[in-house]
Amino acid sequence: xxxxxxxxxxxxxxxxxxxxxxxxxxxxxxxxxxxxxxxxxxxxxxxxxxxxxxxxxxxxxxxxxxxxxxxxxxxxxxxxxxxxxxxxxxxxxxxxxxxxxxxxxxxxxxxxxxxxxxxxxxxxxxxxxxxxxxxxxxxxxxxxxxxxxxxxxxxxxxxxxxxxxxxxxxxxxxxxxxxxxxxxxxxxxxxxxxxxxxxxxxxxxxxxxxxxxxxxxxxxxxxxxxxxxxxxxxxxxxxxxxxxxxxxxxxxxxxxxxxxxxxxxxxxxxxxxxxxxxxxxxxxxxxxxxxxxxxxxxxxxxxxxxxxxxxxxxxxxxxxxxxxxxxxxxxxxxxxxxxxxxxxxxxxxxxxxxxxxxxxxxxxxxxxxxxxxxxxxxxxxxxxxxxxxxxxxxxxxxxxxxxxxxxxxxxxxxxxxxxxxxxxxxxxxxxxxxxxxxxxxxxxxxxxxxxxxxxxxxxxxxxxxxxxxxxxxxxxxxxxxxxxxxxxxxxxxxxxxxxxxxxxxxxxxxxxxxxxxxxxxxxxxxxxxxxxxxxxxxxxxxxxxxxxxxxxxxxxxxxxxxxxxxxxxxxxxxxxxxxxxxxxxxxxxxxxxxxxxxxxxxxxxxxxxxxxxxxxxxxxxxxxxxxxxxxxxxxxxxxxxxxxxxxxxxxxxxxxxx
Numbered sequence: 030x031x032x033x034x035x036x037x038x039x040x041x042x043x044x045x046x047x048x049x050x051x052x053x054x055x056x057x058x059x060x061x062x063x064x065x066x067x068x069x070x071x072x073x074x075x076x077x078x079x080x081x082x083x084x085x086x087x088x089x090x091x092x093x094x095x096x097x098x099x100x101x102x103x104x105x106x107x108x109x110x111x112x113x114x115x116x117x118x119x120x121x122x123x124x125x126x127x128x129x130x131x132x133x134x135x136x137x138x139x140x141x142x143x144x145x146x147x148x149x150x151x152x153x154x155x156x157x158x159x160x161x162x163x164x165x166x167x168x169x170x171x172x173x174x175x176x177x178x179x180x181x182x183x184x185x186x187x188x189x190x191x192x193x194x195x196x197x198x199x200x201x202x203x204x205x206x207x208x209x210x211x212x213x214x215x216x217x218x219x220x221x222x223x224x225x226x227x228x229x230x231x232x233x234x235x236x237x238x239x240x241x242x243x244x245x246x247x248x249x250x251x252x253x254x255x256x257x258x259x260x261x262x263x264x265x266x267x268x269x270x271x272x273x274x275x276x277x278x279x280x281x282x283x284x285x286x287x288x289x290x291x292x293x294x295x296x297x298x299x300x301x302x303x304x305x306x307x308x309x310x311x312x313x314x315x316x317x318x319x320x321x322x323x324x325x326x327x328x329x330x331x332x333x334x335x336x337x338x339x340x341x342x343x344x345x346x347x348x349x350x351x352x353x354x355x356x357x358x359x360x361x362x363x364x365x366x367x368x369x370x371x372x373x374x375x376x377x378x379x380x381x382x383x384x385x386x387x388x389x390x391x392x393x394x395x396x397x398x399x400x401x402x403x404x405x406x407x408x409x410x411x412x413x414x415x416x417x418x419x420x421x422x423x424x425x426x427x428x429x430x431x432x433x434x435x436x437x438x439x440x441x442x443x444x445x446x447x448x449x450x451x452x453x454x455x456x457x458x459x460x461x462x463x464x465x466x467x468x469x470x471x472x473x474x475x476x477x478x479x480x481x482x483x484x485x486x487x488x489x490x491x492x493x494x495x496x497x498x499x500x501x502x503x504x505x506x507x508x509x510x511x512x513x514x515x516x517x518x519x520x521x522x523x524x525x526x527x528x529x530x531x532x533x534x535x536x537x538x539x540x541x542x543x544x545x546x547x548x549x550x551x552x553x554x555x556x557x558x559x560x561x562x563x564x565x566x567x568x569x570x571x572x573x574x575x576x577x578x579x580x581x582x583x584x585x586x587x588x589x590x591x592x593x594x595x596x597x598x599x600x601x602x603x604x605x606x607x608x609x610x611x612x613x614x615x616x617x618x619x620x621x622x623x624x625x626x627x628x629x630x631x632x633x634x635x636x637x638x639x640x641x642x643x644x645x646x647x648x649x650x651x652x653x654x655x656x657x658x659x660x661x662x663x664x665x666x667x668x669x670x671x672x673x674x675x676x677x678x679x680x681x682x683x684x685x686x687x
């Protein structure tokens with residue numbers, strides 16, 4: 030194993046100091062007898078100059094620091110700017126071709142050429158360079174050429190760039206991790222903690238990566254119990270989220286806006302809009318925890334630590350909840366009746382607080398019409414499409430069926446051995462064999478298969494064999510897995526994804542749970558309750574531009590859907606292989622139809638949770654029509670007494686909670 034070097038703060042050989050809160054005159058005092066620091070926060074206008082090598086500290090008045098803002102940054106007075114020129118609350122710099130001396134003299138998008146001493150356009154990827162500042166803000170100078178940050182694949186070697194000796198972190202590798210051998214760094218897959226980094230470890234012990242190749246020493250934290258914690262490895266979720274948010278910050282808010290010297294400086298982002306500042310704060314929290322090496326010091330902190338030793342990190346957290354962050358880069362959606370008779374969506378880009386707000390004004394269409402929901406343009410009412418019903422689905426007329434044949438209120442398809450083209454051509458109990466192009470009997474358990482629809486309706490195709498849905502135990506392998514781990518093969522509905530295989534595979538595991546806080550900042554990542562898995566924050570369809578964390582696989586929505594799906598799939602009813610989880614088939618079986626709606630509503634909540642929050646009425650009918658159609662069907666069944674009360678009230682509670 031390769032030991033990674035780590036600077037350890039406040040560590041004795043095998044015992045960590047404790048930190049307790051106090052109200053004494055001294056803001057910090059240390060008792061050698063009990064190995065305990067007593068911390069007392071200072072007043073808002075004072076600070077505690079804590080030196081852990083000293084026995085005590087006293088509060089001192091804060092001294093204001095005067096610094097100048099660079100071109101592109103917010104200003105109120107000319108004196109705020111290094112250029113002494115403030116126009117429209119933005120510091121002005123020199124334009125292309127103007128004489129310059131310092132790198133910060135030029136406007137965003139330019140750099141000061143140190144040879145000819147004029148402002149020139151920043152260099153794009155692939156151009157020859159001498160320093161990072163010459164390249165566009167998303168690039169740096171790598172081996173004399175502008176290259177994107179975090180862009181080089183595993184196996185790429187380099188020598189002349191900063192690599193963090195503690196963690197292997199660098200901005201060259203796509204993984205963010207490199208190892209040193211014979212004076213050369215090589216980009217390598219980033220390791221992850223073998224143990225949960227939020228759980229305490231024994232001071233003096235070694236924390237090991239999941240692959241067993243690397244170690245970091247357990248580090249003392251700032252806790253009342255004197256606990257230690259493992260530092261982050263480069264592949265841990267927080268570290269990878271930092272890379273993602275850093276790239277997003279540079280692409281979304283820095284390019285063309287920030288001076289080349291301040292491409293990720295706070296001064297640039299605070300003056301843009303609330304979203305830019307929030308994006309910076311999110312990035313900095315990850316940065317402090319990982320690159321700053323503070324992760325072990327941020328676990329289980331008493332309140333006084335949050336106001337002193339870890340104040341910077343917790344101030345950033347507090348800023349995230351400030352009311353000023355109600356402004357969002359997500360579109361906003363309103364109901365309207367002012368558009369022309371057939372125009373159901375009016376899309377506008379409106380200027381609001383220094384940024385462009387995408388706004389949608391929507392209205393429902395008349396009966397028999399539908400509104401094609403869009404997210405980038407206007408939309409006009411058009412004739413509602415005719416529902417497609419497959420062989421085995423309920424029908425009332427030949428025209429209802431894709432086969433154009435309705436017999437005894439059931440669509441009729443092709444019989445066994447008939448030629449077929451599509452998977453839904455054949456009658457229930459059959460599938461269209463892609464090799465013979467004929468309808469054949471659906472395959473039984475353990476039979477060799479190519480697709481889920483080859484197998485009998487209670488089975489799916491896993492690793493080339495027909496397998497019962499939702500039955501694989503934790504630790505078993507599946508190739509039925511999506512990007513975020515949802516798997517219809519695993520008993521839990523979740524598999525840890527291995528993206529190194531093609532196609533991706535997964536190992537069935539305990540399903541992760543969503544964070545308690547559902548709202549989030551768009552472009553950030555939402556972590557599950559363990560911090561192991563993450564999903565991107567998603568814009569919703571609401572009037573406030575709010576974004577929300579998606580539902581995770583362990584939440585009630587997917588878990589309830591799994592129970593309902595098992596009931597349907599194991600019911601042995603006559604459904605087309607393609608309609609095994611379709612409303613049109615279960616319309617023939619009233620006792621199962623309630624279970625279908627139970628499945629459909631919960632799956633919609635799992636798949637589209639952010640899109641279903643705080644919808645205006647018209648948005649329900651346009652953007653989320655499928656979901657609210659099922660909700661109405663559920664209510665109709667309850668009114669007619671044709672649904673089990675336990676199912677109805679369970680779903681009613683779900684709708685209230687959501």
